[in-house]
Amino acid sequence: MLKILRLFWFFLFLLAAAQLRAEQTQMLASLGTTSLPPMHELSRNVDEVLKQLDLRLNTYPQDYEAQLLRGLVYFKSGDTEQALRELDDLLRQVPDFHLAYLIRGDILASRVVPLSDIGKNRILTQLKPEQLAQLEALRLEARVRIDGTRSSEGESSYAQPRLPGQILKLGESVEYAVLVEKSTHRLYVYQRQANQPPRQVRNYYVSTGKKEGNKYVRGDLRTPEGVYFITSWIPEEKLPDKYGVGAFPLNYPNELDRRRGKTGYGIWLHGTESRYYSRPPLDSEGCMVLTNIDFKSLKKEMRPGATPVVIVKKVDWLTRNDWLRERGKVLTDIERWRRDWESLDVDRYLSHYSDDFWSKGHDLKSWSQRKRRIAHNKSYQKIQLSDISLLAYPETGKDKKDIVVVRLQQDYQSSNYSSEVSKRLYLQRNNDNWKIMYEGR
């Protein structure tokens, strides 16, 4: 079934010229015998795809991408009248959706001339360089939206539902997490569920940095890959128009980025300039850009200081079993660290730290000395961890490592001191164990 769906999307924009010719021959052939061309196969898929798009519209009535795709499905199935109605209806609601105008133009043009690609036909000629660039950007947006819709079935496109390996656990105070897949330009929203893996609630088309690849230096126009958190909220009134209806700044560069010497700042999740509905896939200076309508719908679920935003090139879709195993392993190692810390056996406690460990003002050596000194004066320690979130770090390139960012609430009590703090740990996989490479507040 899913294979058929994929094929369907794949053929969505197959050379229309060739298709037209094939259809004619088919029709000519069938007229002699007055039998119908084999359309039933296609129409079954059309119904299936339309059903899925309707489902999207039911859960999110402002899913204008779904309506655009409905138009394309009707177009593909040969019902240009209905396709045109869908597009006209769509454009009444979002009159600045430039891609929709392009597709509408194609639908109209198809009645007269053959189409060889999106926005490619005899009517659309003699374009100025900037118009050509705009056309190219829209074409890319169309492909990304069509492909993205397919890949956003992420979980369901496997026989068994899959879970994102990047979101292993959300703490009790973290209701939602955002996962951005740069290669497909999809932004996923996951919701925490008690005693259940997080659930995907929605996904959106998202524009990213003009240049592909991971961000390293200031001004490289790339969107960073890593585990980030929303730090604050900036309302529309305090922003220039180009940021749209608001912005959520992220904590780029984070502890690991700074350690690695990454530079730059001002990586935000924000809306769209008022005269556009959406922006091309690769268009920002590193920010992630949603349409204003989608941004407003997402805004309700974002909490500055709490909501994680994990940005990856490709999502690791894990089977439920693999996902549970990964998560279980990390949690076990965190619990061992807590227990060993509580035991006041400093050597066992320090065995949980990696050689290249750092914290603010410390390396492993100074950290060890400090911990030994502190433990010396204590008769007991009691440590409770709660609100644990586990977010796996996407690692690409030559310094590939398995890293998990842990955000937790730590309740520390001892014979001479007690505290309650929010902590962030970076764990890295060392052989079969997770070791702490960074610890901080």
Place this chain on the structure above:
Amino acid sequence: MRLTWILFCPVLLLQVFESAVADTDLKQLETELQQVRKLESAGNAAAAIKGYEALIERYPRQPGLYNNLAVLTAKQGNLDAAREHLERAMHLDQVYATVYENLSAVYVEMARGSYAKALQVGVKSQQVSLKTVELDTQPMQKADMLENKQNRTVALATTPEKSSSASEQHPERDNDILQTLKGWASAWSAQEVDLYLSFYASGFRPAKGMSRGRWEQQRSVRLRRPAWVRVSLNSFQIQPAENGLARVRFLQHYQSDTYRDKTWKELLLKSSSEGWRILSERSL
């Protein structure tokens, strides 16, 4: 694509044959055509082609014959010949040729306008000069068919004639209907999908051949999508229709946070035990 449909639609072809030939000739042509068709269905393409060629010699102004010949030659893979036959058919049938040409010109211009918006090019006023056809020189049936088509578009473009419903007075019935429509509009405004849908009769037929299920789904999405909706109706004209139904026309003002329009609507209403219910709905 529309062209191919028009040319290859068998029903239409028959009408083209019928309309262009005098009655006596028609019988003759029909018998001969049937013989050729027999050859065709027996799979004797070569003989059928010869048959058509012979017919064309005697009836050179029959576009349908060229078309059918094209079907056969195309089946044999001779697309060049097929194209030639079709071109001749087109030239013979000037009405369709012109309609097709005009339609193409309109599509091209509409497409250009849409592209201009997509690429943010200044849009010039969209004017296309189209060719007219001499309707009265054309055979009766063809002209009729064409007129039907034109009528449809004309009906869409102009406001309906203000036929007065004063001939019959049914104040009570009219009041019931007005109350029903008010309820319908206020359910719509309140974006209460269930209530809104309850105004439609079980026999309601959605337009565009859509299934009831899909229509309901579409309506529920569209009703709920805007942040707010306001629908008000006025200028009612109520007329009794066949089988105790009532036909109501009114001006519908629709407003939402994203869109507003004014349309003339025509509803066909049916009286049931629960009151008046909508049987069909269309924009005029």
